[in-house]
Amino acid sequence: MEVRDQLAMERTKLANERTLLAYSRTAMALILAGLSFIKFFDDPLYRALGAMFIPIGIVIGVVGYRRYCKKQERIMHHSQVYSPTSHIHAEVARQEKNRP
Numbered sequence: 819m820e821v822r823d824q825l826a827m828e829r830t831k832l833a834n835e836r837t838l839l840a841y842s843r844t845a846m847a848l849i850l851a852g853l854s855f856i857k858f859f860d861d862p863l864y865r866a867l868g869a870m871f872i873p874i875g876i877v878i879g880v881v882g883y884r885r886y887c888k889k890q891e892r893i894m895h896h897s898q899v900y901s902p903t904s905h906i907h908a909e910v911a912r913q914e915k916n917r918p
Contacts, residue, residue, distance in 0.1 A: 841882020
């Protein structure tokens, strides 16, 4: 695999991980907000809002994790069936290797 393609693959993997972390952060914030609303407010409206935030946060966390796994699988499949993108680069490298 060419260096630029390896770096592109690494950037893709890191972007996928950053997306998972964003989903996790959002899910955690919603769950904590829901727990805080339930714990610190006596108003039934806030308690109902808190009770809604918790399952929404859990769903967002699960969806984010499933998306991460599917994307990771596609990334791994793509790296296994890799073919060079730059035939010119491969030819230049071969010629430089054969120089005396």
